[in-house]
Amino acid sequence: MDEKPVKYKTDGRNKKVKSAPRSSRKKPEKKVLTLWDQASRWYDSLVGSQGTDFQKDIIMPGVLRMLEVGKKDRVLDLACGQGVFSRYLSCKGIHAEGLDSSEELLKFARSRSGASVRYHVGDASDPKNFKENSFDGIACLMAIQNIEKIDLLFKSACRWLKPGKCFVVVMTHPCFRIPRQSHWGWDEEKKLEYRRVDHYLTERNVPILTPPFADSKSFTLTYHRPMQSYISALVQAGLCVDGMEEWISNKNSLPGKRSKAENRARKEIPLFLALRARLMAPPAVEAMSKDLSV
Ligand SMILES: C[S@@+](CC[C@H](N)C(=O)[O-])C[C@H]1O[C@@H](n2cnc3c(N)ncnc32)[C@H](O)[C@@H]1O
Numbered sequence: 001m002d003e004k005p006v007k008y009k010t011d012g013r014n015k016k017v018k019s020a021p022r023s024s025r026k027k028p029e030k031k032v033l034t035l036w037d038q039a040s041r042w043y044d045s046l047v048g049s050q051g052t053d054f055q056k057d058i059i060m061p062g063v064l065r066m067l068e069v070g071k072k073d074r075v076l077d078l079a080c081g082q083g084v085f086s087r088y089l090s091c092k093g094i095h096a097e098g099l100d101s102s103e104e105l106l107k108f109a110r111s112r113s114g115a116s117v118r119y120h121v122g123d124a125s126d127p128k129n130f131k132e133n134s135f136d137g138i139a140c141l142m143a144i145q146n147i148e149k150i151d152l153l154f155k156s157a158c159r160w161l162k163p164g165k166c167f168v169v170v171m172t173h174p175c176f177r178i179p180r181q182s183h184w185g186w187d188e189e190k191k192l193e194y195r196r197v198d199h200y201l202t203e204r205n206v207p208i209l210t211p212p213f214a215d216s217k218s219f220t221l222t223y224h225r226p227m228q229s230y231i232s233a234l235v236q237a238g239l240c241v242d243g244m245e246e247w248i249s250n251k252n253s254l255p256g257k258r259s260k261a262e263n264r265a266r267k268e269i270p271l272f273l274a275l276r277a278r279l280m281a282p283p284a285v286e287a288m289s290k291d292l293s294v
Pocket of ligand 1: 099122
C-alpha cells in the first residue's frame with residue numbers, strides 16, 4: 001500500500017489533541033485542533049476572497065442553480081471553510097450562514113466577509129446545531145469527502161431543511177478521481193489519454209499532506225466512498241435524490257504533442273459530481289389536509 005499510516009488519534013471531526021508540556025504545574029490545558037485548523041493558512045491562501053477558478057467558474061454557479069433558492073432565502077453553507085460560498089450567496093442577496101468545525105478557518109471566514117454572513121462553529125453531523133425546518137437550502141461544497149460520518153450529516157441536513165427544499169453536495173468525482181487509486185495514462189497505439197481506476201468499491205480513508213510544510217504531521221483526511229454509499233445514505237436519511245450533474249474541468253493544455261488528446265480526455269471524464277437531494281413534503285399529511293377541506 002502506498003498510503004502513509006495516520007499517526008494522530010482522530011475523532012469524528014478529524015480532530016487531534018495537543019497537550020500542554022508535562023513540566024507545566026497547572027492542570028494540563030488541552031487545545032483541540034482539527035486537521036483543518038493546521039491546514040487553514042494554506043487553504044485560505046489557495047481560495048482567497050473569490051475562490052479558485054474551479055470554484056468561481058464551475059462549482060459555485062452550478063450549486064446556486066441546483067439549489068433553487070431566491071433572494072432573502074436562508075441558506076446554510078455546510079463545512080463552509082473560509083466562507084467562499086457564503087460570500088458568493090450573500091452577494092446575490094441570499095441570507096447565508098456558514099458552519100464549520102475549524103475555528104481557524106472560521107477566523108479567516110469572518111475577516112473576509114461582511115457582517116451579513118453569520119458563521120457558526122460545530123460538527124456538521126450534530127443535529128443540535130440548528131432547529132428543525134430552519135433553511136430554504138443547504139449546500140456542502142468540496143467537504144463531504146473530508147467528513148467521516150456522512151449518515152449523521154445527511155440526517156442533520158434533513159432535519160434542518162424546510163419541506164420541499166434542496167440539499168446540494170459537490171465532491172471530486174468518486175468514480176474517476178480516487179486519491180492514489182486513479183491516474184491519467186497514455187495509450188501510444190491509440191494516441192489517447194485514458195483514466196485508469198485501480199480501486200473503486202472499497203471505502204478507505206487517505207491522508208493527504210498539506211503544503212507548504214508537507215511533512216507527515218500536516219495532513220487532512222479524504223474518505224473515498226463509491227457513489228452507491230452517497231446515494232443510499234441520502235435516501236436512508238429521508239431525502240429524495242432528484243438531481244445529479246457531472247462537471248468537467250475548464251482547463252486547457254498548453255499547445256503540444258498531446259494537448260488535443262488531453263483536452264479531449266478532460267471533456268470526457270468529469271472532475272466533479274454534484275448531487276441534489278430534496279426533502280419531500282410528507283404526502284400523507286398533504287393528502288389528509290386536502291381531504292378535510294372538501
Ligand atoms: C476542502 S475544505 C472545503 C471548504 C469549503 N466548503 C470550500 O468549498 O472552500 C473541507 C472543510 O470541511 C470541514 N470539515 C471537516 N469535517 C467537518 C465536520 N465534521 N464538521 C464541519 N466541518 C468539517 C473542514 O474544516 C474544512 O473547512
